């Protein structure tokens with residue numbers, strides 16, 4: 001059976017994103033362009049545009065399309081931004097960010113995932129995204145400060161280095177809560193601290209690192 005992936009993708013944009021209130025035309029058009037089915041195993045490609053997360057190996061997941069859209073829209077990217085992403089996973093969110101910002105720096109703690117994502121991102125022609133294997137809770141000091149930070153794993157609190165590496169006026173999206181369920185927070189850095197708003201409840205894999213969960217609890 002030949003699957004019409006482009007049709008499935010445009011249906012996803014209409015039925016899962018527009019229908020649920022995603023409005024930013026740049027986000028909608030980026031998610032209409034990025035071939036999500038390439039970021040999952042071939043055996044799962046027919047489910048790539050479904051309304052759910054999917055396994056990507058190493059007990060990790062590619063997030064539900066709506067969650068990717070909601071988090072991306074909340075960063076309010078206009079084009080010239082430098083963005084830090086924590087939790088590269090499959091690289092799908094990295095590609096969406098690379099469509100929308102000038103530079104994307106993405107950190108993944110699992111080397112096999114980072115290597116695969118790096119290869120795919122390069123083969124798709126993105127020249128503005130760099131992926132490294134590291135503990136993302138420490139951030140990427142040499143490339144800071146960032147206009148926007150997207151954390152794609154659940155943290156017990158907002159890692160202090162990430163607040164430090166955000167510009168004043170910069171936005172961070174991060175799931176905060178326990179190891180199984182979290183609240184998606186939008187954090188804005190102010191001259192005196194941060195302002196945080198709750199967006200929605202969510203379920204992410206744990207953020208594991210020096211400023212989040214310890215590995216032994218995995």
Ligand code: SAM
Pocket residue numbers: 056060061062063086087088089090091092093094107108109110113134135136137152153204205206207208209210
């Ligand atoms: N956005 C990704 C995508 O499009 O495929 C999915 C991200 S997945 C939900 C979360 C990822 O965060 C996992 O790949 C996990 O290994 C990674 N992760 C967890 N703790 C991390 C840390 N401290 N630094 C970097 N990556 C981390």
